[in-house]
Amino acid sequence: MTPARLLTFEARNPSWRGDKETRIRKELGLSPARYVVLLERAAASIEGRQADPLGARRLLALKPPRIRWGSR
Numbered sequence: 808m809t810p811a812r813l814l815t816f817e818a819r820n821p822s823w824r825g826d827k828e829t830r831i832r833k834e835l836g837l838s839p840a841r842y843v844v845l846l847e848r849a850a851a852s853i854e855g856r857q858a859d860p861l862g863a864r865r866l867l868a869l870k871p872p873r874i875r876w877g878s879r
Contacts, residue, residue, distance in 0.1 A: 808835065810855030813846050814862045 816835060820827050828839045835842060849855040850866040 808837070808845060809858075810849030810852050811858035813842075813849040814855055814859040814866075817846055817866070818859065818862050 813835075816831075820830060831837055831839050831842045837845070846866065850863040856863045
């Protein structure tokens with residue numbers, strides 16, 4: 808699963824309304840939870856930013872940084 812493919816899928820399906828979870832399972836073969844994790848990584852990756860700079864930036868801006876447990 809490439810960052811470009813994930814970002815393209817997200818661009819075509821930006822809303823969670825409707826049957827997005829079904830499309831994630833059918834088209835990508837992933838659980839919705841795994842999709843979200845991989846999508847965050849894709850948006851933060853160099854390859855993802857090269858494939859879709861605006862989409863990657865939008866996703867990163869919408870998602871607050873994760874709390875890193877144990878980091879100080």
